[in-house]
Amino acid sequence: MGTENQGPVWEVFIQTKPGQPYKHAGSVHAYDKELAIENARDVYTRRNEGTSLWVVPSDQIVAVSASETSSFFEPADDKIYRHPTFYNLPDGVKQM
Amino acid sequence: MKETLENTAELLKEFEAKIDAEIKIEPRDWMPEDYRKHLIRQISQHAHSEVIGMQPEGNWISRAPSLRAKKILLAKIQDEGGHGLYLYSAAETLGVSRDQYIQWLHEGKAKYASVFNYPALNWADIGAIGWLVDGAAITNQVSLQRTSYGPYSRAMVRICKEESFHQRQGYEIMWKMMQGTEDQQRMAQDAIDRWWWPALMMFGPHDSDSPRTSNAVKWKIKRETNDRLREKFINKTIPQAELIGLKVPDSAIKIIGQDAMGENMYEHSDINWDEFWSVVNGNGPCNEQRLNHHIRAHEEGAWVRECALTYYEKSKEK
Ligand SMILES: [Fe+2]
Ligand SMILES: [Fe+2]
Numbered sequence: 001m002g003t004e005n006q007g008p009v010w011e012v013f014i015q016t017k018p019g020q021p022y023k024h025a026g027s028v029h030a031y032d033k034e035l036a037i038e039n040a041r042d043v044y045t046r047r048n049e050g051t052s053l054w055v056v057p058s059d060q061i062v063a064v065s066a067s068e069t070s071s072f073f074e075p076a077d078d079k080i081y082r083h084p085t086f087y088n089l090p091d092g093v094k095q096m
Numbered sequence: 097m098k099e100t101l102e103n104t105a106e107l108l109k110e111f112e113a114k115i116d117a118e119i120k121i122e123p124r125d126w127m128p129e130d131y132r133k134h135l136i137r138q139i140s141q142h143a144h145s146e147v148i149g150m151q152p153e154g155n156w157i158s159r160a161p162s163l164r165a166k167k168i169l170l171a172k173i174q175d176e177g178g179h180g181l182y183l184y185s186a187a188e189t190l191g192v193s194r195d196q197y198i199q200w201l202h203e204g205k206a207k208y209a210s211v212f213n214y215p216a217l218n219w220a221d222i223g224a225i226g227w228l229v230d231g232a233a234i235t236n237q238v239s240l241q242r243t244s245y246g247p248y249s250r251a252m253v254r255i256c257k258e259e260s261f262h263q264r265q266g267y268e269i270m271w272k273m274m275q276g277t278e279d280q281q282r283m284a285q286d287a288i289d290r291w292w293w294p295a296l297m298m299f300g301p302h303d304s305d306s307p308r309t310s311n312a313v314k315w316k317i318k319r320e321t322n323d324r325l326r327e328k329f330i331n332k333t334i335p336q337a338e339l340i341g342l343k344v345p346d347s348a349i350k351i352i353g354q355d356a357m358g359e360n361m362y363e364h365s366d367i368n369w370d371e372f373w374s375v376v377n378g379n380g381p382c383n384e385q386r387l388n389h390h391i392r393a394h395e396e397g398a399w400v401r402e403c404a405l406t407y408y409e410k411s412k413e414k
Contacts, residue, residue: 005401006194007408026251027185029194031408043181046174047258067110067125 007031009058012040014050022054030055115316120246123189131315134308135245136190137206138317140197143183144208148386150176152216153225161219168265169222175258182254186247202391209233210372211294213380220273220280220287226266228288228295228333234259235329236299244316267336274340281341288337289345297372299326331361 006029013022025044030036036055045053066073080086089096107126114121121127150173157173160166184194200206211229216222237259241252273284300322303309312318320328337344348365355361374380 005405007404009188026182026247026254027188028181031404032411035404043178046171046178063124065122065124 007035010036010040010055011058011061012044013054013056014044015052016050018051022052025049027058028055115244118244118316120249121244122246128315130311131317132190134312134315134317135248136187136192138312139183139187139190139245139248140192140200141207141209143180143187143197144201144206145212146176146180146183148208148390149212149229151386151389152212152214152382153222155216156219156222159219160222165269172226172262172265175262179251179255179258182251183248186245186251189247198394202387202394204378204387207376208386209298210375210380211298212386213375213383214290214294215382217290218283218287220270220283221291223266223269223273223284224287224291226262226264227270227336228266228291229298230259230262230266231333232295232298232329234263235325235332239320239325240318242316242319248317267340270342271340274342285342288342292344292346293367293371294375296326296330297367297375299323299329301369301372327361330364331355331359334362335360 008029008031009027010030011027012025014025015022025040028036028039028043030039033055037053040053040055044050064072076082108128111121111125111127111131114125121131153169153173153176157166157169160169184197187197188194197206201208211232216225234256237252237256241249241256243249243252270284270287273280300306303321303323306322309318309321313321334344334349346365348363350363351360352363353361375383378384
């Protein structure tokens, strides 16, 4: 874990309401997970922005983006039959 | 990806296509070195401003006139510390550590908003700062929500949500004083007299004297020019002053028409640019005090960071 004297970086994710997906909010520095979650609370939820928090060590996140490896997401490109709009339905079907 | 001369040209084309299409640039995306440099300078300067900006107001926490006022001021200043942290966290995505940013500040290599080099002399100044200084900052930050760099833009969205309380609490202080005794009214007018021009200076030099603006606008780091933002702020603020019986200290103020929304637009005098450059170059009333205070606080906190780091190293061994 890369660290200078402010401690390693942790990414902060907030769930705004029960049932909602967690969303990335930003990051904090902290020396351990207790401090990380308390710092995240103080920095990102001063106005009840969340009902739940995740903190994840930054260097534990594995990431890829289309701009780096254009072929990475290619397998999805030619499979339009995965979308409901691909299909023809007989007249008279009201809802499906 | 190995960078060669040809593919740099190719990468630049892709980058500019994204900028044109309003697609945000993210930390792992390729970006021109000048774009990165501009962001490093602008975001860290912004972060330092939030943190140094806590000082003039911090002086008044223990002297706030009521418990209500004290709680509000504390919450406001705590927000500014938070804004600093959002922005350092965005700045760090550019590959420079927070320690490095703070070191550059301490070495005088990084700047912060000059407005914080003016002193907060009395309680009315706390009103004027919230209303005018935060007001000017908001005008700038609302525009920066659309900046092309993703982490900076997201930090701005978060900050703007919090800022409107800052401006309102300041305006409320001024309004209350204007409803008070003659002395209180004089204090309020004195505060706007002293803070009006420094607030206008926050938008920076004229576009014609701002060599970095063109690249920053081309790459959509900045979405509006300094002068345009300054006009917006002036047009919004003069009616607010008039409403509570205050006058902005500029005898040239005159309505020159209405904008598309039907709001008045004003003519005004030019800023005293000698004063502007003198404060930017370190000769404002409080430059030394602000920086020394930051350095002292940082040094006095060193033992906390050392203890925490030792604890962290030891707990890894287990
Ligand atoms: Fe702020
Ligand atoms: Fe503020």
